[in-house]
Amino acid sequence: MSALLHEVMNRARRLGVPFDVHLDVTYRCNERCVHCYLNHESPGEMSALEYRGLLDQLAAAGAFFVTFSGGEPLLRPDIFEILADARARSFSVKLKTNATRIGPAEADRIRSLSLQEVHVSIYSHRAETHDAVTGIPGSFERTIQAIRLLRERGQGVVMVHIVTRLASGHHSGVRALAGELDARFLLDPTITPKLDGDFSTRGLNVPSAELVRIMNTPEYVGDVREFCAPPEPPDPSSFDTILCGAGHSHCYIAPDGEVFPCVQFPYSCGNVRRENFLEIWRNSAAMNEVRSVRLRDLPACVRCSHAASCSRCPGLALMDGDLRGPSLQDCEKSWARTSLVPTGCPIPLPMLPR
Amino acid sequence: MTDKFIARSTEIAARLLGGEMIIMSAADSRLITLNEQATCIWQAADGVTPLRGIVDRAVCDVFDVEPEVAYRDAETFVSELAAQGVLRVSDSPILPAE
Numbered sequence: 001m002s003a004l005l006h007e008v009m010n011r012a013r014r015l016g017v018p019f020d021v022h023l024d025v026t027y028r029c030n031e032r033c034v035h036c037y038l039n040h041e042s043p044g045e046m047s048a049l050e051y052r053g054l055l056d057q058l059a060a061a062g063a064f065f066v067t068f069s070g071g072e073p074l075l076r077p078d079i080f081e082i083l084a085d086a087r088a089r090s091f092s093v094k095l096k097t098n099a100t101r102i103g104p105a106e107a108d109r110i111r112s113l114s115l116q117e118v119h120v121s122i123y124s125h126r127a128e129t130h131d132a133v134t135g136i137p138g139s140f141e142r143t144i145q146a147i148r149l150l151r152e153r154g155q156g157v158v159m160v161h162i163v164t165r166l167a168s169g170h171h172s173g174v175r176a177l178a179g180e181l182d183a184r185f186l187l188d189p190t191i192t193p194k195l196d197g198d199f200s201t202r203g204l205n206v207p208s209a210e211l212v213r214i215m216n217t218p219e220y221v222g223d224v225r226e227f228c229a230p231p232e233p234p235d236p237s238s239f240d241t242i243l244c245g246a247g248h249s250h251c252y253i254a255p256d257g258e259v260f261p262c263v264q265f266p267y268s269c270g271n272v273r274r275e276n277f278l279e280i281w282r283n284s285a286a287m288n289e290v291r292s293v294r295l296r297d298l299p300a301c302v303r304c305s306h307a308a309s310c311s312r313c314p315g316l317a318l319m320d321g322d323l324r325g326p327s328l329q330d331c332e333k334s335w336a337r338t339s340l341v342p343t344g345c346p347i348p349l350p351m352l353p354r
Numbered sequence: 355m356t357d358k359f360i361a362r363s364t365e366i367a368a369r370l371l372g373g374e375m376i377i378m379s380a381a382d383s384r385l386i387t388l389n390e391q392a393t394c395i396w397q398a399a400d401g402v403t404p405l406r407g408i409v410d411r412a413v414c415d416v417f418d419v420e421p422e423v424a425y426r427d428a429e430t431f432v433s434e435l436a437a438q439g440v441l442r443v444s445d446s447p448i449l450p451a452e
Binding site: 002004005008011012015017019059062063064065090091092093114115116117156 | 364365366367368369370371372376378380383385387
């Protein structure tokens with residue numbers, strides 16, 4: 001993230017502007033990825049007309065970044081109408097897709113909309129492994145072909161490599177493939193539980209040793225010494241800082257209009273089919289509870305030796321059982337990053353070291 | 355002196371945040387922030403109002419600034435944004451379909 005973008009995001013947090021909104025427009029999908037956090041049961045979907053009204057409300061509330069995702073958003077026949085409505089309202093639009101439904105005509109349409117980026121998930125540079133993750137034979141070839149079509153038209157593409165145990169160690173191959181396709185490469189090393197509370201997907205995370213290797217690779221993290229530096233001792237003056245953007249500058253809206261602080265944060269705050277978005281954003285008791293939490297309110301984390309630099313996710317903490325508790329996967333990541341076992345936490349952290 | 359006409363590019367994202375305009379180019383994801391005066395010019399860049407008219411109404415009537423200084427500053431600002439592809443500049447009015 002550039003220094004200017006960082007400064008702008010901080011300003012949005014301070015002003016309480018929902019600057020960055022994630023919209024899942026469907027939970028339906030044509031792939032069945034083994035690690036997916038959705039169960040693909042449809043709770044209902046807002047119409048294109050409803051999205052137009054919502055986009056008006058989001059623009060009036062000051063939203064700038066809007067991400068369209070799913071499920072597979074291109075399963076909606078009206079997706080281009082919705083994307084065009086978003087661009088007509090001057091949003092910076094990101095589209096997350098498996099790209100399997102993008103042919104030449106769709107690539108032309110996407111390019112014409114001046115989207116900021118198209119994010120495409122790639123699980124391996126080997127077709128058989130990627131297809132094993134998606135559960136769909138031939139999906140790798142279709143996805144790669146779509147990336148080529150988008151790049152030929154000058155559309156910016158980000159290949160997001162979600163690291164799973166099925167493709168452990170494939171990240172350098174995927175990175176090379178991204179270079180070959182002239183796409184930006186991003187790596188995501190965290191497989192989260194399903195939103196319905198099924199934790200089995202966590203078993204697909206790569207072993208700790210692999211996580212340590214990833215955290216120590218300059219191509220993924222930049223300056224390793226800086227990234228992996230030991231945490232500073234907890235500083236009481238930082239106990240009142242905002243911990244993450246969820247509910248402060250970021251929120252998530254499900255296909256049926258249900259509003260949450262973030263995509264991995266199953267804590268319902270209201271529904272835009274019943275209430276105005278800004279009313280929910282400003283006055284929802286749940287949203288206000290989430291945004292009231294500071295480090296000093298976290299009885300375990302405030303005593304942890306990693307508190308100053310941990311990337312604790314409040315949504316995952318909630319899924320682990322307590323909005324004010326630790327987010328165990330982030331405990332593990334902080335350990336992998338610094339090679340130091342967190343100390344001071346009164347809660348046993350069974351995964352450390354693995 | 356020939357006046358200029360300015361219009362916002364359609365290949366950008368833009369939103370007002372705390373009184374300053376935030377702009378991002380779709381071409382290269384470059385982020386630009388405009389101060390209050392520049393934001394006023396940006397918002398008035400409709401493609402049909404001459405730049406001098408925009409400066410008179412959006413800047414000189416609102417801020418305590420000499421018109422010629424404001425116009426020179428505006429020309430510089432417009433040239434910079436045009437070079438970055440986020441503003442279109444023409445010697446004649448710019449229609450939406452262009």
